[in-house]
Amino acid sequence: MLATLTVVTLALVEVARPTGAWPTPVKCDEADPTPDGRIYPEPLLSLTYVGFDEFLCGMALLDETYPDLIELEVLGTSEGGNDVYVVRTTDETIPASQKQGNLYVQNSIHGNETAGREGAFRNIEEMLDPDLMGSLDWVEQVLDDWVIHWTFPNPDGWKSGEPGGTTYARGNVNGTDLNRNYPVKGWISGTPLSEVESVHIDEYLKQVGDWYLGTDNHGQGPDTYAAAGLQIVGQFDYQKSETLARFADGITEAMTEYGVHALLDELGEVTGTDVGPYHWGTLYDMLGYSASGSVIDYYNTPDLLDGFGFATEMTLSNLNELHQNVFVPILTQVHVDSVRAINYTMFQQALDPVAFTYAVDGDVAYVFDPLRVRHDDTNGIGYEGDRDGEYEQQPYDVSRMQFFEDLNLYADNPLTAIRVPDVLSGATELATFDTVILNEDPMPEGDDTEPWFAALEEFVREGGNLVLTDGALPALAELGVVAADDVFVAPHYVGSVETFLDAAHPLNANLRGVASQTYDTVPIGYTFGGNLDSAPNWKVDQAAWEAAGGTTTGVHGDGATIYGEVPLGEGRVRILGALLPNPTEEGYHPFGLLNYAVTYTGYTLLQNMLTWDNPAQVLDVGGGGGPDDDSAQTPTTGGGLAAAALLVLAAGLAVRQRGRWRVWPDARDRPARQDA
Numbered sequence: 001m002l003a004t005l006t007v008v009t010l011a012l013v014e015v016a017r018p019t020g021a022w023p024t025p026v027k028c029d030e031a032d033p034t035p036d037g038r039i040y041p042e043p044l045l046s047l048t049y050v051g052f053d054e055f056l057c058g059m060a061l062l063d064e065t066y067p068d069l070i071e072l073e074v075l076g077t078s079e080g081g082n083d084v085y086v087v088r089t090t091d092e093t094i095p096a097s098q099k100q101g102n103l104y105v106q107n108s109i110h111g112n113e114t115a116g117r118e119g120a121f122r123n124i125e126e127m128l129d130p131d132l133m134g135s136l137d138w139v140e141q142v143l144d145d146w147v148i149h150w151t152f153p154n155p156d157g158w159k160s161g162e163p164g165g166t167t168y169a170r171g172n173v174n175g176t177d178l179n180r181n182y183p184v185k186g187w188i189s190g191t192p193l194s195e196v197e198s199v200h201i202d203e204y205l206k207q208v209g210d211w212y213l214g215t216d217n218h219g220q221g222p223d224t225y226a227a228a229g230l231q232i233v234g235q236f237d238y239q240k241s242e243t244l245a246r247f248a249d250g251i252t253e254a255m256t257e258y259g260v261h262a263l264l265d266e267l268g269e270v271t272g273t274d275v276g277p278y279h280w281g282t283l284y285d286m287l288g289y290s291a292s293g294s295v296i297d298y299y300n301t302p303d304l305l306d307g308f309g310f311a312t313e314m315t316l317s318n319l320n321e322l323h324q325n326v327f328v329p330i331l332t333q334v335h336v337d338s339v340r341a342i343n344y345t346m347f348q349q350a351l352d353p354v355a356f357t358y359a360v361d362g363d364v365a366y367v368f369d370p371l372r373v374r375h376d377d378t379n380g381i382g383y384e385g386d387r388d389g390e391y392e393q394q395p396y397d398v399s400r401m402q403f404f405e406d407l408n409l410y411a412d413n414p415l416t417a418i419r420v421p422d423v424l425s426g427a428t429e430l431a432t433f434d435t436v437i438l439n440e441d442p443m444p445e446g447d448d449t450e451p452w453f454a455a456l457e458e459f460v461r462e463g464g465n466l467v468l469t470d471g472a473l474p475a476l477a478e479l480g481v482v483a484a485d486d487v488f489v490a491p492h493y494v495g496s497v498e499t500f501l502d503a504a505h506p507l508n509a510n511l512r513g514v515a516s517q518t519y520d521t522v523p524i525g526y527t528f529g530g531n532l533d534s535a536p537n538w539k540v541d542q543a544a545w546e547a548a549g550g551t552t553t554g555v556h557g558d559g560a561t562i563y564g565e566v567p568l569g570e571g572r573v574r575i576l577g578a579l580l581p582n583p584t585e586e587g588y589h590p591f592g593l594l595n596y597a598v599t600y601t602g603y604t605l606l607q608n609m610l611t612w613d614n615p616a617q618v619l620d621v622g623g624g625g626g627p628d629d630d631s632a633q634t635p636t637t638g639g640g641l642a643a644a645a646l647l648v649l650a651a652g653l654a655v656r657q658r659g660r661w662r663v664w665p666d667a668r669d670r671p672a673r674q675d676a
């Protein structure tokens with residue numbers, strides 16, 4: 001599977017022993033003494049951060065000691081003329097053809113966020129050294145099966161904080177934020193690949209290919225948790241979404257294993273702060289903002305790199321405000337131990353992948369919309385701003401319907417696509433389903449509205465469950481639930497349920513992490529930031545909704561129901577005003593668009609809304625049994641397959657159970673927006 005990995009010329013690094021005032025100390029020669037005998041001593045035993053030249057001489061010593069386990073490569077020089085390095089660790093005696101693929105660790109792309117690189121040096125050393133962790137079974141297995149790629153993408157920002165410089169810098173020598181510099185699909189706010197560092201990393205990522213898990217380790221300002229996990233949302237199918245959620249949950253457990261808890265107690269005493277180990281959510285959930293052009297978003301791009309990447313912020317490792325270039329050993333020790341928890345969780349999970357199943361309760365249909373958004377449809381690329389022509393427009397052909405098709409790859413009871421004309425002709429009978437999903441468009445095909453809404457209303461009144469999302473919410477007026485002007489849309493930063501109400505309500509079951517965001521904007525072309533906020537969030541006037549008998553399980557703004565249910569006859573109408581909008585061409589999107597950007601919270605809310613048993617369900621005739629007749633659907637292919645499916649499901653459930661650790665989330669607890 002590693003066929004695309006080309007082993008490039010090994011650049012043997014000849015580095016002079018650093019001179020001058022930079023006494024970390026790091027071992028550059030086997031005979032050099034360090035307090036704990038390590039090449040990179042633990043931060044508690046160090047005098048300052050590891051310097052760039054120390055990083056190199058330590059790696060050179062590792063390469064000399066373990067030539068079959070590590071190699072260094074210079075990918076090119078930075079804008080400031082410094083070398084951009086990748087360090088690869090793997091057992092090189094095992095042929096590439098026998099490797100499972102590649103894992104990615106990006107370190108301190110923001111040069112003033114030291115945690116990533118401080119952790120990486122020590123990780124690399126102890127995974128190779130048999131007297132440290134190198135003889136552990138899982139470490140040997142990881143190095144046997146995988147190639148780990150550790151990139152150090154911002155040497156300018158790093159070296160600017162060293163003797164002769166001033167302070168560590170977020171950007172490179174040009175002051176450019178390299179983590180906004182990648183050619184992601186969707187809305188582009190920056191100028192991708194303007195910096196040569198990004199060009200090097202981009203070429204490397206594409207050249208290597210076959211990526212699996214990845215982590216991008218950052219630093220943030222003050223927080224009450226030692227680290228915050230950021231799920232940067234792209235087009236994540238259910239398997240990718242859950243794989244990343246599992247990664248995040250695993251870090252929580254590992255924080256104890258690597259001693260972060262004990263150190264936190266000490267740190268709490270020193271700072272007088274109440275600190276916890278770890279929490280996670282989307283970038284917006286955690287930090288209140290989103291970003292276009294981040295490397296981990298790019299890493300996750302389907303059909304391009306298709307990695308499974310996550311980002312993490314180590315608290316108080318963004319040195320802008322706090323201790324710029326002042327080395328606090330215990331704080332850096334917390335950072336290094338946190339990075340151990342993150343990276344080692346990732347490596348161990350790579351050895352133990354889980355196949356996830358999306359449990360669908362009942363027989364569900366979704367109303368198909370043939371609409372596609374293409375670069376060459378009648379309105380062209382749609383974009384009419386002043387950036388036309390800056391980058392060559394790449395082709396795209398997207399549809400939000402891809403979400404359902406992808407979901408069916410993992411659904412235990414796949415959703416059925418139905419079409420408006422078939423319902424109107426009688427070829428499709430809504431009553432054969434428990435639940436019907438109508439998304440974004442109240443009537444995607446045709447304009448004979450009266451029989452269409454009459455059919456929907458009859459389905460609900462007889463006992464069916466109608467799930468309305470996004471721009472389909474105006475159907476509420478057609479069904480007579482509320483008046484037309486009680487339903488409205490507002491543009492926001494992302495799609496989200498800002499506050500969940502009634503934690504015990506079944507529609508709010510199984511929420512994990514810091515839950516708020518339901519879809520992301522960048523991959524599907526929506527802009528954000530100040531008056532650029534454009535993500536459609538559909539809402540119902542809460543008073544009107546509740547006067548109609550509706551329950552509000554989530555709001556977005558005062559008096560605005562965005563999530564809830566209302567009984568109608570024997571059935572239910574459930575609404576979620578932000579889940580799966582059409583991709584838009586309004587923003588600048590030279591690298592194309594993706595189909596959808598549903599978050600892990602979005603998947604959970606949809607799953608909860610699908611839980612329904614239609615008492616009036618008409619069982620299909622002709623097949624010997626209806627959709628609810630399991631015996632008719634488990635034919636002669638035998639119990640083996642069903643048992644295997646159950647096992648997969650059980651594994652998925654086990655992971656989901658473990659994820660329910662967090663106390664009731666409240667988006668209002670989010671810190672103010674900050675750059676991290």
Ligand SMILES: [Zn+2]
Nearest residue numbers: 110218219676
């Ligand atoms: Zn950062």
